Amino acid sequence: MTKITMVEAVNKALDDAMAADEDVVVLGEDVGTNGGVFRATIGLKEKYGFKRVMDTPLAEALIAGVSIGMASQGLKPVAEIQFMGFIFPSMEQLCCHAARMRNRTRGRLTCPMVLRAPYGGGIHAPEHHSESTEALFAHIPGLRVVIPSSPVRAYSLLLAAIADPDPVIFLEPKRIYRLQKQEMPAAGTTLPLDTCFTLREGQDVTLVSWGASIKESLEAAKALGEDGISVEVIDVATIKPLDMDTIMASVRKTGRCVIVHEAARSFGVGAEIAAQVSAEAIFELQAPVKRVAGYDITMPYYRMEDHYLPDTERIVRAIKETVMFQ
Incomplete structure (x- = not known):
């Protein structure tokens, strides 16, 4: 094909x-x-x-x-x-x-x-x-x-x-x-809107992301798998309306949640997901919800752009901190 x-x-x-x-x-x-x-x-x-x-x-x-x-x-x-x-x-x-x-x-x-x-x-x-x-x-x-x-x-x-x-x-x-x-999928093939997609099954932590950051999220999940940490990766896909059922089912299974996005950290979609997870799964969570995001600044020019965007290393570090939380 x-x-x-x-x-x-x-x-x-x-x-x-x-x-x-x-x-x-x-x-x-x-x-x-x-x-x-x-x-x-x-x-x-x-x-x-x-x-x-x-x-x-x-x-x-x-x-x-x-x-x-x-x-x-x-x-x-x-x-x-x-x-x-x-x-x-x-x-x-x-x-x-x-x-x-x-x-x-x-x-x-x-x-x-x-x-x-x-x-x-x-x-x-x-x-x-x-x-x-x-x-x-x-x-x-x-x-x-x-x-x-x-x-x-x-x-x-x-x-x-x-x-x-x-x-x-x-x-x-x-x-x-x-x-x-x-x-290329068959002509005319559609996927459902308002639905998250589970890209990788895991048991230890739920990694939620969307857009371009899915690339680094999957890389982090693969790297951590080699260290014995099982990461479930969810692609939100439709930001609004938000499919919290899929996210919550995963978090209740893993007990941990890390959210990755390149938009500024404050007042973003990641904050909404974190709020809902914390409110609805408080007794299932084994660690606080963690966000890996862009910074609360204007997107910098190209010399500093790579420092702004969440990379695989930042994601791996956040997941390890979440898994090791006591």
Whole structure:
């Protein structure tokens, strides 16, 4: 079978969705003629025409607003924000309108739109190109937030997001766009949204992560396995709504929990998971919940970027401290 990278998986998902449903349209800055900054939309304009693959002005508020209008009238827009650091102008439209459409109209209208954005650090980019602010959108009722961690999940979760009747913020970890290749799943294969995926079974500690940090999490789990520490690795995948049932079942089995993410430590998704685990499994926990995260600073430029991002060594150290807690 053909093996594809994550960015190729995104392109294939868009292609398959557009082929299956003429209501699916793609829009954003440079998504048409240039095929996007990372070439995630390459070839789509040539195949489906400028009426379904639209280059927009450099105006993120416009991109989100037009997408909401399209979605409310029966289309299924998939909009791209070039980098997550440029997403802030679109937030008024997303938070005040897209997220509220179903509630505002008492279900008469929905907003079946997807807003894609490359996110996260690790590519030595300039300012505003490496943000990890998924918690901002996870806090808004009515928005679904999805973050794939592999080519297969990128393809299958994006198809599921496009089919969803409500707005989805689909964040693509650009650090792993071309890091690995996986066999292409059967065309049209979807994975369930709002579900965590257990990537590795373990008995001693639950390691919870998402996005690009899954790579280092699996590396840490493998290294610790050689030392006799059995690590269960969970890929959150859908940040909101959060599948706490899967996480809690694992924590109750292992008695320990370490959470890894590259977003700033304070007030993040990791803090929410830690709070729920501590509240609901307090009598099963054998150690405090530990977080390995980015620091509460602006993502630094490339010379310091590697010091900011959680690496395998930091994760291994946190897990050992958790396992050895008395």
